[in-house]
Amino acid sequence: MKKVRRKMMKMDKYMSCVDFLLYSTFRISIREGAMSEDEIIDKLIESAYQDATRQGAFYALIKKEYENNLKEKANDARDEAKKELKNKIIKFNTYDEFNNWYNDLCEEIIGKFKKFNEEFRDSKKKFEECNKEFKEISENNEPLFSYGNAQKWVNMTIKNIYVVGALCEIMNIQHRFCEISKKFISKDIEKQLHIPIDNYILESIWNEENKKMWEEIEEEQKETQSDKSSLVKEIYCKNNKNKMKKYSADVVKPWSKWTKDDYTLFKKKFDENIKIPENQSPLEWENEHWINIALQKRK
Template identity: 30%
Template sequence: MSEKTCKKELYDFLMYSVFGIIDKEKDKNKKIKCARRAYRDLARTIKYKYSSSELEHAKKGSKEADFKAKRDSWIREMCIELINSIDMFEKEKKEFDIWHKELCIKFVEPTEEDEVFCRGKEFLEEGITYGQAQKWLNMTLKYLWLMDLLPEEISPRSLHVPIDSYILNALKEKPLFEGSIKASKYNGQAWSAMSEDNYKQLQSEIRAMPKEENESPIEWEGRVWIKMANKGNSNKSNSK
């Protein structure tokens, strides 16, 4: 086996093990699987009408099993709707930030016209917050960018940083950056409970922060996220 063939097989394994993506799949299916993987990044913070334990141990034919099947179908529909919205960006003729905000609001406060988003009321105990909406959308866009599946009309430099606990902790650590970071005074809310106003403030401050030469916010996020994740893992090891 040549080195080139070996690398291709390793890449294919990575794509399948992380995203469930097979190389010969249509781009549309790959994109939907990116959205599904992004959902997994926030799934633990979403409260459904049944607990995770109840759904995991649901017996065939039970109301819990029926709920789980219908909920999983809804999640897939949401992923498809999200990808359709991203693919329609060009036709929206809007600035990226305006388009981004409107799409997040569909998650949080869907109208009757947003049929798939509205169906979430059948399954959700508390609805979706702005913090959860930004994570689903931003991680989907990040995965599409990483796999070169982002629509040409969306500039990678315009992408927002997905806000999570690692990024919030990074913003609180002044030694990582030069100058005073207002985000270090963030009110301590979990990212999953974040309001639209807090989210907008954080994105604005991230864009204004010093970065490496020609580094975009989404590139900054990747570098800093790895650093904070590694630091967190090291702290856990040292505490054992």
Template identity: 30%
Template sequence: MVLEFLKYAYFNITKGDDMNDILSKCANKAYMDLCRTIKFKTVDGNIKAEYKAKICDMLVNEYNALCNAVNACSSENEEQEIFDNEHNRICEEIIKTYSEISDFTYGQAQKWLNMMLKYVLLIEEDSVLKSYLHIPVDSYIMQAVGSNNPKLKYCLKLECVPKKSGTVGKYSESTSKPWSKWNYEEYIAFQDSIRTAIAESDYNSPIEWENEAWIEVAEYRK
């Protein structure tokens, strides 16, 4: 009963919703995690709503494509590579479409796709994509990855956070490049660094670590 209440309260998901309904609601919810960073070229609310719906509809279809692509692979390494390629293709499609009404970046596209996939995982915990999911990048995760703060036990303490200067290093609120301005090269290098660190840990997947690390930073920042 509690789970059904939370699904409705947070995602507006009801017992009568099928998988496509769930995917659509997760995509719409994910939009809220990046919308404040978007610089629109229009003030027309109807146009904004139209393009948001376009992306959400696309993400519903692409979720199934991601699952099918992974299921068709013969090895775990191949599955991750295929997932990464499909993930990049989807992000580029989001950018291509949304750039018609805004200055849209790879950092924003990854947030939309990654948060949608994370929300689906919260509801469908046995998703075949779980092991391959990317970490949704925001300032909390940047801090969790690149901070030496002794109060944050889940910090990876890596020097891989993109900086405004064009280099990488530890996380700094003043010198780190905002995630919403990242390009693909910065993004995938960041993800690869996390994967390498997690592979040497007790976590089964990066997204498993992300859940604990993000909450810890959120609590610390209160």
């Protein structure tokens, strides 16, 4: 009995640590009675949105001089998209074909931002026509909220749910939220999950080992994309065709500007060329590679 009691006390201590970690990271608590599963999902979606909009960089591009209440309209679009995302997450069924579910959801999110993107483009154009000294080089009238932002929002929401759900399993926590998280941790689904694409992940696979993938993207995009909108801009150094350039926005289009075609092409070539170990899910692979780059950045 004493051993059981000591074990329970130890678990209680660990539980308080986990609870603190989750609250400081996501503003959620899985302590019994503290928050409903509805509130937890809301917070995880909000955290993912911050990642998807690059911690505020998205809003920094909406200059006050553009007027037209664009920031408020962006928030309105966000709120509408959030409702759709939350509804789809809660109602997700493991019998659904994940890729179809995923693609439809990203399209619906983009649809919620369509009016905002149009008003942003028109307001920006009008401002620049009246203020030539502020004119920026516009890349094909690209939307401010892109498919790249949408994929990051959806994928990070799922990842947040996956991470918190995994912690609940490790700690043997019983919470109604777990009924949602278990769907994405299930063996049938976790292998189908998409990796959230960001600079760290792109940099982690920009190397000699994976140059074939980048060459295939470069070759295939020639049929559908102009040089200005290319996903891969330039792989090798001009003075040394055998040496890959250093990873930067000059060699691969920033993920926040990706179109659906960019994402589809990248995902196709990634799946064909990157071999994720059988004992890993895509998100476990992503965790490892993301952290490796993050640690390198500290040096």
